[in-house]
Amino acid sequence: IPTAFWMTICLGLILAVAGSILGVGLIPASGKTMGTLIVLLSWFNLLSMISSAYGAILNRELVYSSMAMTQTAGNLLSFGVAVILAFNNWGIWSLFAREAVWNVFVLGGYAWASGYRLTLRFDMDAARWIWKFGWKLFGNRTGDVLFERFDKLMIGNFLGTPILGQYSIAYRLALVGHQ
Numbered sequence: 001i002p003t004a005f006w007m008t009i010c011l012g013l014i015l016a017v018a019g020s021i022l023g024v025g026l027i028p029a030s031g032k033t034m035g036t037l038i039v040l041l042s043w044f045n046l047l048s049m050i051s052s053a054y055g056a057i058l059n060r061e062l063v064y065s066s067m068a069m070t071q072t073a074g075n076l077l078s079f080g081v082a083v084i085l086a087f088n089n090w091g092i093w094s095l096f097a098r099e100a101v102w103n104v105f106v107l108g109g110y111a112w113a114s115g116y117r118l119t120l121r122f123d124m125d126a127a128r129w130i131w132k133f134g135w136k137l138f139g140n141r142t143g144d145v146l147f148e149r150f151d152k153l154m155i156g157n158f159l160g161t162p163i164l165g166q167y168s169i170a171y172r173l174a175l176v177g178h179q
Contacts, residue, residue: 001057001116002118002119002120002121002122002123003121003122003123003126003127003130004053004056004126004130005050005053005118006118006122007127007130007131007134008049008050008052008053009046009049009050009053011049012045012046012049012050013046015042015045015046015049016042016043016045016046017042018042019038019039019041019042019043019045020038020039020042020043022038022042023035023036023037023038023039023042024039026038033092037092037096040096040100041096041099044099044100044103047103047104047107048103048106048107050107051103051106051107051110054107054110054111054113054114054116055067055110057114057116058110058113058114061114063113063114066109066110066113067110067113069109070105070106070109070110070113071106073105073109074101074102074105074106074109075102077101077102077105078097078098078099078101078102078105079098081094081097081098081101082094082095082097082098082101085097148171152164152167152168155167
């Protein structure tokens with residue numbers, strides 16, 4: 001577990017730095033808001049990855065009730081914050097705040113529920129085994145995330161935000177049974 005956890009942290013840091021470089025590089029072409037969002041969301045992705053590591057521990061221990069309560073409370077809290085900020089004209093930053101609140105809340109909830117405390121142990125044999133297994137899933141899951149984000153970008157650009165909202169809700173409702 002500590003080896004997988006450290007690998008997750010290292011990969012998350014690499015992706016956060018890469019996202020930061022990309023975001024800063026896009027500021028001249030896409031504007032300060034887009035670049036800043038990419039930088040900030042890249043670092044919140046690191047928190048999400050660490051949450052996933054804690055979530056894997058909870059899954060392994062079959063502690064689904066704590067996961068469900070954390071996710072439900074995180075959804076309610078983050079949605080509430082986003083709505084309040086949107087009504088106060090925060091615009092796109094209300095969506096960012098939803099993501100930030102979700103990530104911080106879930107990370108804290110999962111860390112508390114798992115009771116796991118990271119140690120400084122790292123096993124190279126375990127790392128090789130994890131890498132051999134993990135890289136196969138990496139491409140698949142990366143493609144899933146990129147295509148989901150890309151189709152939302154296209155729908156939002158061409159059809160407008162109300163259609164994007166309807167699409168996002170329909171997409172989530174279609175996945176409820178699988179999740």
